[in-house]
Amino acid sequence: DAKTTQPNSMESNEEEPVHLPCNHSTISGTDYIHWYRQLPSQGPEYVIHGLTSNVNNRMASLAIAEDRKSSTLILHRATLRDAAVYYCILRDVLIFGNEKLTFGTGTRLTIIP
């Protein structure tokens, strides 16, 4: 699997937007970009995914660079409940049965009240 690089930790103030970066310079044309997060004492949960175009859902937005070598997860208005470890993961869709996710170290997001 192609590798991703994320900052180890970030802090943000409550009720402000948060931009979580992810670099994936070796991404292939068939890699989808997935984001998961893990709240304290819970299993990871899906946040969002995309291929080329920017994506929005009720939890977040995903901005993908034009060359796809980086992406940014955007939380529009952070709350204390968004404090978690955020994982950026690439998944190659051309590999049959490749539903597995390989987690890196992620970014630990701290929300300051």
Place this chain on the structure above:
Amino acid sequence: DAGVIQSPRHEVTEMGQEVTLRCKPISGHNSLFWYRQTMMRGLELLIYFNNNVPIDDSGMPEDRFSAKMPNASFSTLKIQPSEPRDSAVYFCASILTSGGGTGELFFGEGSRLTVL
């Protein structure tokens, strides 16, 4: 739906004992995963099944670990004999395989294992 159900939530055992962790995936999902999480190594994929068949077990640490999926609604991860270094949180996850790698994995709440 109740989500992915794991049991037990907590297990404390002594070195050398057999440990069995259980998982019930979401109904209708056809792929199941076992992950292990420790502070030192993060989240590691141990094994995953597709339609009850093991597809990739390259993450299983050694012969002391074994996993089975006798049917679509149940899987076990067994450690025999257990060692203190096996202490970790073990997560089970399931997905409806779309063939396109875009599906969403659903994780259970984990089983925290402590081996004394």
